[in-house]
Amino acid sequence: MAPRLASVWKRFSSTATSTFTAKSVPSKIHLHQPIPDECFPKGYTLTGIHCGVKKDPNAFDLAVLLSTTPTPTSTAACFTRNAFKAAPVTVSQEVLTRSAGRARALVVNSGCANAVTGKQGIEDAWAMVRATDALLGTSSNTNETLVMSTGVIGQHLPIAKIVAGIQNKSSESLGAGFAAWDRFARAFMTTDTFPKLRARTFTVGGENTYRLAGVDKGAGMIHPNMAPHATLLGCIATDAAVSPRSLQSALTYAVDRSFNSISVDGDMSTNDTIVIMANGAAEGTEIDEERDRASYEAFRDELTDFAQNLAQLVVRDGEGATKFVTVSVDGAISYEDAHKVASRISTSALVKTALYGEDANWGRILAATGSIPLSTPLDPTRVSVSFIPTDGSKPLPLLVNGEPEKVDEVRAKEIVSLEDLEIRVDLGLGKESAKYWTCDFSYEYVRINGDYRS
Amino acid sequence: MAPRLASVWKRFSSTATSTFTAKSVPSKIHLHQPIPDECFPKGYTLTGIHCGVKKDPNAFDLAVLLSTTPTPTSTAACFTRNAFKAAPVTVSQEVLTRSAGRARALVVNSGCANAVTGKQGIEDAWAMVRATDALLGTSSNTNETLVMSTGVIGQHLPIAKIVAGIQNKSSESLGAGFAAWDRFARAFMTTDTFPKLRARTFTVGGENTYRLAGVDKGAGMIHPNMAPHATLLGCIATDAAVSPRSLQSALTYAVDRSFNSISVDGDMSTNDTIVIMANGAAEGTEIDEERDRASYEAFRDELTDFAQNLAQLVVRDGEGATKFVTVSVDGAISYEDAHKVASRISTSALVKTALYGEDANWGRILAATGSIPLSTPLDPTRVSVSFIPTDGSKPLPLLVNGEPEKVDEVRAKEIVSLEDLEIRVDLGLGKESAKYWTCDFSYEYVRINGDYRS
Numbered sequence: 070m071a072p073r074l075a076s077v078w079k080r081f082s083s084t085a086t087s088t089f090t091a092k093s094v095p096s097k098i099h100l101h102q103p104i105p106d107e108c109f110p111k112g113y114t115l116t117g118i119h120c121g122v123k124k125d126p127n128a129f130d131l132a133v134l135l136s137t138t139p140t141p142t143s144t145a146a147c148f149t150r151n152a153f154k155a156a157p158v159t160v161s162q163e164v165l166t167r168s169a170g171r172a173r174a175l176v177v178n179s180g181c182a183n184a185v186t187g188k189q190g191i192e193d194a195w196a197m198v199r200a201t202d203a204l205l206g207t208s209s210n211t212n213e214t215l216v217m218s219t220g221v222i223g224q225h226l227p228i229a230k231i232v233a234g235i236q237n238k239s240s241e242s243l244g245a246g247f248a249a250w251d252r253f254a255r256a257f258m259t260t261d262t263f264p265k266l267r268a269r270t271f272t273v274g275g276e277n278t279y280r281l282a283g284v285d286k287g288a289g290m291i292h293p294n295m296a297p298h299a300t301l302l303g304c305i306a307t308d309a310a311v312s313p314r315s316l317q318s319a320l321t322y323a324v325d326r327s328f329n330s331i332s333v334d335g336d337m338s339t340n341d342t343i344v345i346m347a348n349g350a351a352e353g354t355e356i357d358e359e360r361d362r363a364s365y366e367a368f369r370d371e372l373t374d375f376a377q378n379l380a381q382l383v384v385r386d387g388e389g390a391t392k393f394v395t396v397s398v399d400g401a402i403s404y405e406d407a408h409k410v411a412s413r414i415s416t417s418a419l420v421k422t423a424l425y426g427e428d429a430n431w432g433r434i435l436a437a438t439g440s441i442p443l444s445t446p447l448d449p450t451r452v453s454v455s456f457i458p459t460d461g462s463k464p465l466p467l468l469v470n471g472e473p474e475k476v477d478e479v480r481a482k483e484i485v486s487l488e489d490l491e492i493r494v495d496l497g498l499g500k501e502s503a504k505y506w507t508c509d510f511s512y513e514y515v516r517i518n519g520d521y522r523s
Numbered sequence: 524m525a526p527r528l529a530s531v532w533k534r535f536s537s538t539a540t541s542t543f544t545a546k547s548v549p550s551k552i553h554l555h556q557p558i559p560d561e562c563f564p565k566g567y568t569l570t571g572i573h574c575g576v577k578k579d580p581n582a583f584d585l586a587v588l589l590s591t592t593p594t595p596t597s598t599a600a601c602f603t604r605n606a607f608k609a610a611p612v613t614v615s616q617e618v619l620t621r622s623a624g625r626a627r628a629l630v631v632n633s634g635c636a637n638a639v640t641g642k643q644g645i646e647d648a649w650a651m652v653r654a655t656d657a658l659l660g661t662s663s664n665t666n667e668t669l670v671m672s673t674g675v676i677g678q679h680l681p682i683a684k685i686v687a688g689i690q691n692k693s694s695e696s697l698g699a700g701f702a703a704w705d706r707f708a709r710a711f712m713t714t715d716t717f718p719k720l721r722a723r724t725f726t727v728g729g730e731n732t733y734r735l736a737g738v739d740k741g742a743g744m745i746h747p748n749m750a751p752h753a754t755l756l757g758c759i760a761t762d763a764a765v766s767p768r769s770l771q772s773a774l775t776y777a778v779d780r781s782f783n784s785i786s787v788d789g790d791m792s793t794n795d796t797i798v799i800m801a802n803g804a805a806e807g808t809e810i811d812e813e814r815d816r817a818s819y820e821a822f823r824d825e826l827t828d829f830a831q832n833l834a835q836l837v838v839r840d841g842e843g844a845t846k847f848v849t850v851s852v853d854g855a856i857s858y859e860d861a862h863k864v865a866s867r868i869s870t871s872a873l874v875k876t877a878l879y880g881e882d883a884n885w886g887r888i889l890a891a892t893g894s895i896p897l898s899t900p901l902d903p904t905r906v907s908v909s910f911i912p913t914d915g916s917k918p919l920p921l922l923v924n925g926e927p928e929k930v931d932e933v934r935a936k937e938i939v940s941l942e943d944l945e946i947r948v949d950l951g952l953g954k955e956s957a958k959y960w961t962c963d964f965s966y967e968y969v970r971i972n973g974d975y976r977s
Binding site for chain 1: 606638641676677793876880900903922925927966969972
């Protein structure tokens with residue numbers, strides 16, 4: 070039937086075009102600002118350079134970070150669950166396991182994802198690891214470098230250029246402080262419209278001051294004629310001392326509540342990787358969950374908050390995004406249930422287009438809320454939905470215990486017109502909560518990803 | 524942090540607008556054509572009228588179908604799994620259970636979904652049932668009518684108008700054949716751009732000729748200031764005799780492979796309902812899976828094919844759709860795995876925007892394929908992806924056993940430029956297959972659902 074219909078359809082199709090006038094996507098470059106050098110963790114040296122993966126000689130495409138403390142460095146990571154793991158993901162997993170969480174370096178290239186590249190891809194990723202290992206200057210036979218790649222898929226790395234970049238050019242510009250971190254962050258970028266870098270100081274139990282710095286990159290379409298590919302990469306470094314097992318459990322907890330709680334378009338990449346290093350350069354007692362639960366939780370919560378800030382930058386830079394939306398789900402029986410509902414609302418095309426249209430459409434939020442199976446079935450008469458303005462003014466209830474409110478449409482319009490807003494759903498069943506961050510679905514998203522070639 | 528960022532952001536936001544030029548969405552009205560009267564099942568009388576739910580006096584908004592045979596009529600249904608079931612869904616479930624699959628009538632209104640309407644909504648749905656029961660002219664106390672509603676949510680039905688419409692106006696125009704089915708189909712419509720009606724004859728084991736007619740409606744309802752709401756409703760009738768249990772199991776099987784295998788935007792409504800009636804008016808042996816498995820399977824497969832045709836009409840009329848895409852997943856260990864992968868590909872915003880852009884982007888298909896957990900993990904080296912043209916010309920392999928092919932871009936462009944195309948993914952693990960039908964994601968989709976009010 071299909072061929073017949075196609076030909077019938079063709080007769081009725083017109084080649085005429087329609088024109089849409091859309092809100093422009095605001096610039097977000099102001100989200101990248103200088104940060105005082107003293108906020109960056111001690112004991113790391115790093116850089117970002119141009120080595121030749123990208124064509125533009127001014128575009129950085131290679132990042133290197135080394136931990137330089139004599140004390141052992143702990144490293145942990147979270148990787149994509151995609152069945153088609155890119156070569157750098159496979160290799161990093163192996164390095165992390167073999168080194169028992171003691172990797173000390175990270176190398177990243179942008180411009181080519183080294184994904185779906187077969188045996189050659191694996192060899193190339195190992196070549197990047199070995200070249201960076203050499204910069205550490207140890208004679209150990211254990212590989213101590215994790216590797217990440219982002220960019221076009223199905224294409225081999227220009228590995229000679231990358232290895233030369235690591236060996237020669239990167240060591241010339243290694244440094245610390247904002248300038249070095251800024252270079253480092255720029256080398257992660259693909260279609261990001263600004264480098265994503267944050268740093269802060271924190272204390273654990275008032276004992277000692279530590280520093281935390283992080284970089285990520287997100288969303289992205291790259292080579293107009295090749296397979297575009299959205300990847301989330303992140304690197305966090307601290308000068309606190311944390312045991313490898315506690316670093317991994319803190320990272321897993323934090324990633325669940327940050328990078329695993331954001332959505333631009335709901336698609337999962339083959340390269341997604343978040344790495345954290347803790348080198349103990351600030352001294353102080355090693356944090357370990359079994360030796361001192363309170364310190365561990367303080368660190369874990371600090372890390373979670375920091376990771377959320379980094380993850381939110383990706384949503385703010387989401388392709389075509391004109392709005393930054395927090396979806397809060399309260400009153401769930403379990404965190405997992407709350408997270409599932411928040412995720413479903415955040416990925417609903419109907420909710421996201423309504424947000425773009427600045428339409429206070431609680432019906433779509435409700436339909437999305439009810440559309441996934443939970444461990445405890447929802448009771449519609451206990452569910453409430455409200456809009457929370459981000460300017461500190463009063464929340465607007467839309468649905469209270471399953472009953473629609475008489476909504477003040479002018480007020481609703483005021484709230485959905487804000488660039489930042491929060492949707493809050495209370496399931497009325499328990500005490501667990503989860504948050505998700507998402508953006509709207511705009512014409513610009515379709516343009517970026519549809520790449521319509523007329 | 525949010526309020527501060529919002530204010531910073533505001534400074535950088537511009538009120539300027541961008542303009543996009545998009546392909547126009549082709550008219551699909553040619554998909555509704557006259558059907559010979561003899562294709563419609565015997566023993567049903569039906570109509571569609573305007574009763575006053577919709578403002579436009581020429582728009583039908585009430586549909587009634589009665590089975591008029593003296594033999595028992597079997598009825599089965601599949602309902603939305605959304606936790607926020609609309610009142611007509613709850614009431615129809617109760618009628619179906621109480622009557623043990625022996626309902627004999629269906630009443631449908633469009634224009635108002637009777638969802639999130641509390642106790643009053645339930646009473647209104649029962650009022651529709653009772654008014655339609657009265658048309659059956661039986662003195663039985665058992666309710667024999669199923670009820671469906673579609674349209675705006677959070678609003679009460681104009682129940683007096685509906686009941687008057689059922690009692691008075693509907694009986695005046697009850698009839699059979701194409702004219703009656705056409706009225707019936709029109710009364711289902713919300714934002715549908717054409718009435719969705721199909722009919723055919725079929726035989727089971729060469730014994731007897733039966734007839735099958737079906738109506739559905741899909742995608743999008745639009746009251747600009749209210750909560751729009753996408754609902755799928757369908758009604759299928761046959762004059763074959765089928766036992767209630769076998770009618771339900773055949774329908775469940777068919778719906779899984781048809782209405783549960785289509786996606787316009789991946790959102791599940793509170794009202795989705797598919798109803799089937801089998802009244803035995805064509806005589807012949809009652810079909811029952813335990814008495815005669817072969818006849819049952821013949822009927823089930825006929826019904827599945829028919830339901831697929833109906834379901835595909837909804838995708839063709841998908842909001843903003845410019846393409847009709849079949850996603851075939853072969854080589855799975857189980858039907859469920861194949862179905863999961865096909866669903867994931869069909870709902871990927873990245874895949875759907877690439878289709879709109881006519882970009883042969885196998886990377887996005889691959890990333891979507893790998894992004895969900897299956898009963899048996901995927902082996903990337905066994906996965907193949909190809910594009911199948913619908914004009915009978917040669918398929919185009921894009922990825923073979925995990926290795927990217929050297930793709931002829933001109934040929935790829937030719938295929939993705941067709942209105943109808945097929946994406947085929949072979950997982951290389953087993954012998955099970957599933958199909959899904961989806962459409963592309965266009966500017967027009969964002970316009971319809973974003974309803975941007977500048």
